[in-house]
Amino acid sequence: DIVLTQSPDSLPVSLGERATINCKSSQDISYSSNNKNSLAWYQQRPGQPPKLLIYWASTRESGVPDRFSGSGSGTDFTLTISSLQAEDVAVYYCQQYYSPPHTFGQGTKLEIK
């Protein structure tokens, strides 16, 4: 199974500052045929189901604010929030959908400093 390791586990950031979350895969999750990376990012606020933010590593889901961006390829990926807002306090998960089981990272708790 593919293992995804997120860092850090917890991230305190001041309002208006940049937040960066990393996700490292135990194997390459890019398709050589189209150079797409099967990596998604989700936001889970307390008491809510997760919400899709980013898919194919860098494509923003419809309706997601443009302060959220995804980057990376192969085994190393990053979710960046350019200017933290209060409503961004949540746990963030990466997930690979390259091969089943479509494993998740352990989560990163983003909080206000």
Added chain:
Amino acid sequence: EVQLVESGGGLVKPGGSLRLSCAASGFTFSNYAMIWVRQAPGKGLEWVSRISNGGGTSIHYADSVKGRFTISRDNAKNSLYLQMNSLRAEDTALYYCARDAGAINFWGQGTLVTVSS
């Protein structure tokens, strides 16, 4: 409006069984693969099982549930199911039904399964 509504959770003793259901609406159910994801209290997300679209001929399970859980679907009823047998304390979790479009682009609110004597 897309909706996924889970049901069937509850309290069950170790070794017991439960059948979860997920009623889908607002989209063409048969066109999508569907999955179950669970979240133990205070813990992260765990992918449980996936069934392909159409006739559901491609099925996968997490190692933690393989041989005990069975996923199925009824496209005529727009429904997804998870039969859970030989339940253990570590299966206690909120179980989400979700729509799989590669990434998971829609989630239900979940149904809580508690395994305890």
